[in-house]
Amino acid sequence: MTSPTQESSMAASHDDTPRAHEPDAGSSPPPGLMPGQGMVTDGHHREPDPGDPPPIVQGPAVPLPPDTPPPAPESRSETDRITLSSAELVAIAGRPISFMWAYVRRRPLAHFCILLSVLCAVGCAVGSSYAVNRLVDTLKIAQNYGAQGSPEARSVQGALHGAMFGVWSTTAFLALLITLDNLSWRVGGFISTRTFVQVTGDVRRDLFRHLLGHAPSYFAERMPGTLASRISATAQSMFTVENLITWNVMPPCLNVGFSILLMITVSPLMAGTLVVLAAALSFLMFRLAAAGRPLHHAYATEAAQVDGELLDVINNMPLVRVFGAFRRERNRFAARLEGEMTSRSRSLRYLERLRLIHAVLTALLTAGLLAWAVLLWQSGQATVGDVVMVTTLGFNILHGTRDLAVALVETIQYVARLSEALTTLLTPHDMVDATDAVGFDHVPNGSVVFDHVTYSYPGAPKPVLEEFDLDIRPGTRVGLVGRSGSGKTTVLQLLQRMRFIQGGAIRIDGQDIARLTEDALRSAISVVPQDVSMFHRSVMDNIRYGKPEATDAEVMAAAEAAGCREFIEAMSEGFDTEVGDRGVKLSGGQRQRLAIARAFLRNSPILLLDEATSALDSESEFKVQEALNRLMQGRTVIAVAHRLSTLRDFDRIVVMQSGKILQDGPPEVLERTPGPYRDLLSRQAMNLEAVE
């Protein structure tokens, strides 16, 4: 009996897409599954509370008391399941087989049941060949006793009766095997529809978690689309490989094994010869398949780059439009695509060449086997049933090696993809909590100290900050000013531990930030940047990002305090309005005020303002400044600003140049003191006059 997997492999050989085989109906494995089906998705972190009346906040919101605890670290939800930790993932980064095994092992029962069903199905399919052999022989015996009506033979009634019993019992046995064969595939298929999809969920969840833990420099050096597509490619490859191994690699292996066992009962010599031939053929095919690995790897890399390129252009559509660069981008994409298609064709052509080699060898061996079986029958060493069985089993074995070889080639192709994606994604995290990291031992009040801090950017010839000292008392507002490139943004980044310093220490409330847990550090600091990040989600969700457990009422109060409630309620769906990709539906000033609302909710003791108002027109700036003034009350504020007028009410101005502090003091004092601050002020005043 022909194994369903053989047919499916042949059908797939004309398909130009390497994929898991989808065996035909009948005694066949289940159709391939699309990844993502039945996935557990990250649910909304908070159930909306329809009973919450929107609070009415009168006048400017009261600043949140400084001793209010910062938000608790985010709690682990139901969907935040970990299959493999980041450390475990990194340990198997370069080993795709170990990676797959680690996930299969996490769902042992389901995988064992699938294995059992395949074993049973293939066992029954091979057993059917034996039953056919028995049926042919019993039919022959019955025929000899006159089952087809010879009156002389019919006289031996008792013997005929026995022979007919043999025919019918063998027929029933054959029917049972065929039924079991079909049922077993289906049972395995049903289990796999859930298990294999769940594995893709496990993989993507873990890879996403690991990706989020990378340092900012990791993302800066890579295209986001490439990273996203690699997570999908890993899950897809894992899914395809599981399907290939289950439905296309395991069945021919078992088929060959069982067939050889049965064949020994007829001719041990023939069985032995076939074992040697099948092993040699499989080995040859496998070696040839493995030699094509660089081709498949090259294709995987090109495919990921095409995805990255696409996303990069889509993200920068305004830029493309402004420069009328459509043709340029089309040409660039076409060139990239050309490269990807060429490498894909190369990879597939290699596959076809392998199939051709195998087809020729199999044809020769099958003809030889057939002739050998007939010769055995001629010399009386085999019955007709034996010839039928040997021929069927021989075909099984030889075709089995082809299926195996083809499936192995495809498996190798997908394993190469997996390996490429894992190498990129599973680099160790640059920034991890120290093993002895702790939280704050009290509610932080927001003192900040830079103590002899030295930092150089990777590859930079000299440090951007060297032995840098800055001491900021809780609740003080400090403005950082200075020429472009003087190191102001670097100071803010180092305080947020976006990069690790090479010397000295940075302390918040006396605790070294290098020894603080990530959660503790993040909850102590809020940032209002110039470029506000927005998710393509509702206004409500975007504000709530500052404190996931906040009620609707708290979100609305924060919006009120940030002076954005009015414009939000004027939007088509109020707080439920989607803000568009990265907040395109909002003006710069509106985005800024949403960021301020977020910071109100976050209620951290330290507030960092990075050019928060510099991109705004004067009317927006006025509104944002009002909101900021409310937000700044009772907090330690460090603001980088080019427009010095925005720092007039600050307690201190720190003037930087080339990573050094040139001046430090209250603005009214520095205004009167000759020096860089006064120079900057007068230059800005002259610029303003020139504009007027």
Ligand SMILES: Nc1ncnc2c1ncn2[C@@H]1O[C@H](COP(=O)(O)OP(=O)(O)OP(=O)(O)O)[C@@H](O)[C@H]1O
């Ligand atoms: N990612 C980076 N890699 C290498 N060098 C960097 C990087 N970011 C900044 N620098 C360098 O560090 C120095 C300080 O940069 P920083 O952005 O801190 O200055 P800044 O005072 O904030 O400037 P601006 O006012 O223009 O924003 C500059 O010489 C800059 O070229």
